[in-house]
Every structure is written in C-alpha cells, then in structure tokens.
Amino acid sequence: MINQFLKDKPSKLFLGFAAFFVANALIAECIGGxxxxxxxxxxxHPANFTIFGQSGLSFNLTCGVLLWPLEFVITDIVNEFFGPKAVRRISYTTIILIAYAYLxxxxxxxTPPADFWLGSYxxxxxxxxxxxxxGIFGQGMWIILGSLVAFGFSQLVDVYVFHKIKKRTGNKMIxxxxxxxxxxSQLVDSYIVLIIAFKLGNNWSWGEVLAIGMxxxxxxxIVAIILTPVIxxxxxxxxxYVGHNVAHKMKLQAMGEEQDTFENIPTAG
Structure with missing residues (x-):
C-alpha cells in the first residue's frame, strides 16, 4: 500500500506541499523575533508615514513576513487541486506542530545551562x-497566541474566499x-495578531493597532501581487507533472467538499 502511495503523483504532490508548508511556517515563527x-x-530612508494619527511609521517588519506569503501560495495551490479538506488538514497539523515547537x-x-556555555561567545x-x-526563543505568550489564532483563522478565510470566487470563475483565472x-486573508491575519498580541497583551491604543496593521x-x-505569476x-x-486529465479530475474533485481528498484520482506513477 505504501509503495502505491509513493508512486502516485497526486499523493506525492500533497505530501511535498504539506511538508514544505509545515517547515516554512515553523521557520517563519523561529525567525519572526x-x-x-x-x-x-x-x-x-525610512518612509515616515502618518496613518490614523500615528506619525513616523516605516516598514519595520518581522523576518517572518518574508516566508508567510509562501504559505498562502501553497494554501491556494492545495485548495485548487485537493480542496478545502486538505487545506484544513495541513493547517491544523501546522498549528499543532507550532504549539509543540513553542513548548x-x-x-x-x-533547562539549566552549562557554566562554560554561558560565556562561550x-x-x-x-x-x-x-x-x-x-531573547531569540522566548516570545511572549500573547504573541504566540495571537500568531496561532491569526494563522488558523486567516487560513479558513482564505479557503472560503477562494472557493467563493472559484464557483463563479470555474477552472479559469486562478x-x-x-x-x-x-x-x-492577509488583511485578517494582520489585524488579528496585533489585536491579540498587542491590544490585549500590551494595551496598545486602537490608533497604534490600525496604523501598524496597515x-x-x-x-x-504588494507581495501578494508580485507572487501572482508564481501561482x-x-x-x-x-x-x-500529473497530466492534464488527472489535473482536471483533481480540480473537479477539489470542488466537492464531502469527497475524500484522493478518492477516484487515477494513479499517475
């Protein structure tokens, strides 16, 4: 059975996308500090914008934003070929593994450090x-909570909007x-993490939340527009890779919420 799975091209694609999705999210969380x-x-020079009454605003961003756009690219590709059930599966898996990583x-x-290690650098x-x-790994609990909730909710929004548009466009205009x-979904993600981590966790004003979020x-x-050709x-x-006929059947099946992710997709080894 496992040999058949490893030879099946749609199965290999899903496994590869899921692995990259999880790894990319974990790396983004680690470098996000x-x-x-x-x-x-x-x-x-710094932009020094004034938005919502907040002045001196520049594009000071976490390094995590360098990788998060790729998560939404993968989300949409998996959504297109495997459907929302597959997206939810890898999203929930990612949230669990990120929580495990923070633990x-x-x-x-x-863990008590060795004496020689303390001054080794x-x-x-x-x-x-x-x-x-x-300092690197000890992010506050509010930031962790905000990040996980924002990621999970924005993924659900992405899936919902994607399929609403697809029902109108069919297989055209991916x-x-x-x-x-x-x-x-990125708009939702930007504000949920700020509201939880900094409004609730650090008592930011609404002006600060709205300005930094914007x-x-x-x-x-801008990055989403730039990455459109990648999709x-x-x-x-x-x-x-899988062949036009198999790809077409995968897309049709992806629109059926109740069908199993790989059911009725012929092997394309």
Missing part, C-alpha cells in the same frame, strides 16, 4: 548565551481567486 527595515534593504522552546529555556560580543537564547483570497498589510498586499506557473507545472 527579528525586526528588519524594508527601506534599508533597498538603500532607502519545546519553553522547556529548553528552563564572549569574543563574538555575546556576554551571556542564556540571555541570548531566551490568478484572480488566488490573489483575491490572499489579499482578504503598514504590515501594504507590504503583504500561475505552479499550476501549469502541476498539470504537466
């Missing part, structure tokens, strides 16, 4: 490795349903 200046990446981070932080400008380790669903969304909006390319590649 670093804040970078988008303007400096391009050698520009392991917490236990690692609480003094020559690199790090006087205390335990403090450095805590760029429209992919980009449209991403733009809506700065984050402007970046995500089209991956769709064409999958159709070439």
């Amino acid at each position: 670093k804040i970078f200046s988008l303007e400096k990446v391009f050698g520009l 392991m981070f917490f236990l690692a932080i609480k 003094v020559s690199y400008g790090i006087p205390n490795m335990q403090n450095a380790f805590n 760029w429209l349903r992919s980009t449209g669903s991403t733009l809506v 700065m984050n969304y402007i970046y995500k909006f 089209v390319y991956v769709e064409k590649w999958i159709e070439h």
